[in-house]
Amino acid sequence: MNAKAQKAKGCGIEPAYYDAVTQAIRSEAVKVLKEGAVSAVIGYLPGRRKSAAVPAVVTTEEEAGRLIFSPACVNNLSLYLTKAKKGILPGGKIGIVAKGCDLRALAGLMGESQIKRDDLFIIGINCAGVQGAVAAGNGQLTEASIAKKCRECTAHTPEGVDFVAGTLPHLDGLTPLEAEELARIEAMPQAERWAYWKEQFSRCIRCMACRQVCPFCYCEQCLCDKNRPQAVESSPRPAGNTAWHIVRAMHLAGRCAGCAECERSCPMDIPLNLLNRRMAQELKELYDYEASMAPQEKGPLNQYKEDDDQSFIK
Amino acid sequence: MHAEQVKHDFEPKVVAFVCTWCTYAGADLAGTSRMQYPPNVRVLKFPCTGRIDPVFILRAFQKGADGVLVSGCHPGDCHYMAGNFHARRRFAAFRALLDFVGVDLNRLQFSWVSAAEGGKWVEVVTELTERVRGMGPMKEFKELELEEQWSASLSTPELKAAYDSIT
Numbered sequence: 001m002n003a004k005a006q007k008a009k010g011c012g013i014e015p016a017y018y019d020a021v022t023q024a025i026r027s028e029a030v031k032v033l034k035e036g037a038v039s040a041v042i043g044y045l046p047g048r049r050k051s052a053a054v055p056a057v058v059t060t061e062e063e064a065g066r067l068i069f070s071p072a073c074v075n076n077l078s079l080y081l082t083k084a085k086k087g088i089l090p091g092g093k094i095g096i097v098a099k100g101c102d103l104r105a106l107a108g109l110m111g112e113s114q115i116k117r118d119d120l121f122i123i124g125i126n127c128a129g130v131q132g133a134v135a136a137g138n139g140q141l142t143e144a145s146i147a148k149k150c151r152e153c154t155a156h157t158p159e160g161v162d163f164v165a166g167t168l169p170h171l172d173g174l175t176p177l178e179a180e181e182l183a184r185i186e187a188m189p190q191a192e193r194w195a196y197w198k199e200q201f202s203r204c205i206r207c208m209a210c211r212q213v214c215p216f217c218y219c220e221q222c223l224c225d226k227n228r229p230q231a232v233e234s235s236p237r238p239a240g241n242t243a244w245h246i247v248r249a250m251h252l253a254g255r256c257a258g259c260a261e262c263e264r265s266c267p268m269d270i271p272l273n274l275l276n277r278r279m280a281q282e283l284k285e286l287y288d289y290e291a292s293m294a295p296q297e298k299g300p301l302n303q304y305k306e307d308d309d310q311s312f313i314k
Numbered sequence: 315m316h317a318e319q320v321k322h323d324f325e326p327k328v329v330a331f332v333c334t335w336c337t338y339a340g341a342d343l344a345g346t347s348r349m350q351y352p353p354n355v356r357v358l359k360f361p362c363t364g365r366i367d368p369v370f371i372l373r374a375f376q377k378g379a380d381g382v383l384v385s386g387c388h389p390g391d392c393h394y395m396a397g398n399f400h401a402r403r404r405f406a407a408f409r410a411l412l413d414f415v416g417v418d419l420n421r422l423q424f425s426w427v428s429a430a431e432g433g434k435w436v437e438v439v440t441e442l443t444e445r446v447r448g449m450g451p452m453k454e455f456k457e458l459e460l461e462e463q464w465s466a467s468l469s470t471p472e473l474k475a476a477y478d479s480i481t
Contacts, residue, residue, distance in 0.1 A: 186414070194416025194454055223369065231369045239458040243372050246415060250368050253407045275414070282410040287403070301407060304399035306389065312409060313402065314425040314438055 013071075013128050013141045013169055021069040021125055021166035025097055028123055028163045029064035032095050038121045041095035042077045043067040051139025055080070057089060069097070069165070071131045071141040076259040078105040081115050082218035095121040097165075099130070100155025103293045104257035105215045107160075110295035112255070114218065117295070124158025126168040133264045143174060149260040149273065152176040159293040182274055182281075198238070201245050203268040206236040210248065210262035210272055216255045223247065249275040254283050254300040257291045326380035326446040328355045330439070331366045332427075333386035335393040339429035344436050351436040352443040355383065362386065364397030368408040371422065375455040381421045381446035383438065388426040398426075417454065421446055 029041045045056040046068055053072040057080065058064045077096055080088060098106060103124060109115045129141055129150030151174040158164055185193060211217045211224075224232040224244055232247055233240030248262075249272075256276045263273040283289045286309060289300035332338045338359050344351060360366050363386030371382050384405065392398045405424055413419055423442045427435045446452075460480065 190416050197415045238461045278414045301403050
């Protein structure tokens with residue numbers, strides 16, 4: 001299929017679908033706040049600019065009545081439950097709006113004992129997809145504007161939530177661009193792969209947006225901020241950049257939920273999710289582990305079997 | 315008394331991260347048994363392979379190592395019961411990551427060497443050293459490090475010549 005035909009095909013998501021989800025979220029959020037079942041709901045409010053959305057913690061029914069869900073609701077809200085962002089939530093049970101990928105992050109945080117299921121009221125969304133980092137168009141979800149992660153999403157339908165918002169519309173199968181890119185890089189000769197990543201990492205400005213936006217980067221002191229001894233150089237230069245991205249990918253191996261927030265928030269357009277996906281793929285092959293919407297007691301690197309593969313060890 | 319030393323054009327730096335209970339004792343045994351092995355290897359002692367962070371390996375490569383060896387107790391022999399089992403999974407994942415980023419895995423060797431295996435230590439170290447010698451210096455990470463120290467763009471022929479003279 002040529003590019004033009006692909007564009008013409010579109011995603012065909014009706015705005016009515018988003019309206020229905022928005023209404024469902026509003027009524028449920030208002031209900032649980034009124035009942036006093038939760039002290040706050042983390043959701044999305046309309047942004048200042050047209051067809052924008054911003055994450056928000058709402059505590060009153062009036063505010064809850066303004067919650068929305070639109071293709072611009074890209075953020076993974078589970079971030080606000082971690083200790084890295086402590087102090088922004090009131091105590092007590094918290095309601096949270098979660099897409100499928102956010103649910104996997106919530107499950108991962110539960111598995112790491114960072115949050116408790118009993119402290120949450122999860123409003124799951126039957127999610128058709130959200131926009132990519134540089135969204136084109138008028139706030140509609142089209143094949144041109146949909147996020148790469150959503151093109152090959154396996155988590156459209158939420159599982160194990162307290163309330164499900166919306167019904168999933170018909171979704172066209174889209175070409176898995178990210179999987180194709182991953183396969184292309186893996187097929188490169190080793191020296192070419194190094195050159196590719198060297199170029200990508202050289203753009204990094206070490207703004208640490210990828211770390212700040214990641215629900216799993218909740219350490220109160222990051223290894224990469226430490227000096228004496230310094231593990232990773234902290235200035236935006238080639239050696240430190242490469243080390244930082246390798247360390248980041250390694251620390252997320254077996255934990256990453258695949259929400260691709262790191263890649264979305266990257267101002268230098270570094271394809272960080274490719275690293276995450278490569279690690280996820282490897283851990284699936286080696287230890288049959290996949291991020292899921294149900295909490296798992298231990299990640300693949302926190303457990304072992306006596307007969308694990310050791311063909312690489314002499 | 316000593317075997318004749320062969321002169322090589324390139325002497326690789328090999329950093330060995332070893333566990334204190336098995337491989338360090340194994341290397342010690344090789345020494346007390348007067349076995350000969352390449353002096354290129356620098357041994358760093360850790361409590362356990364489970365303590366060896368992938369960051370150490372990166373750091374070694376960045377700071378000039380041409381090859382890295384990670385060695386510890388055989389599975390089931392860990393002094394801390396499970397340290398090497400955890401390390402095994404971690405390094406399997408780390409190898410995949412390095413490979414994806416484009417690092418030649420022939421420069422990175424993992425092994426199990428027990429306190430009784432002085433001979434195996436000699437064999438592992440010799441094999442890695444000779445393999446890395448054949449591959450030449452590890453340029454990739456060192457180039458990054460050099461670029462790190464170089465603060466201006468190479469805009470003039472003089473700067474270019476100066477830069478070339480340090481690489």
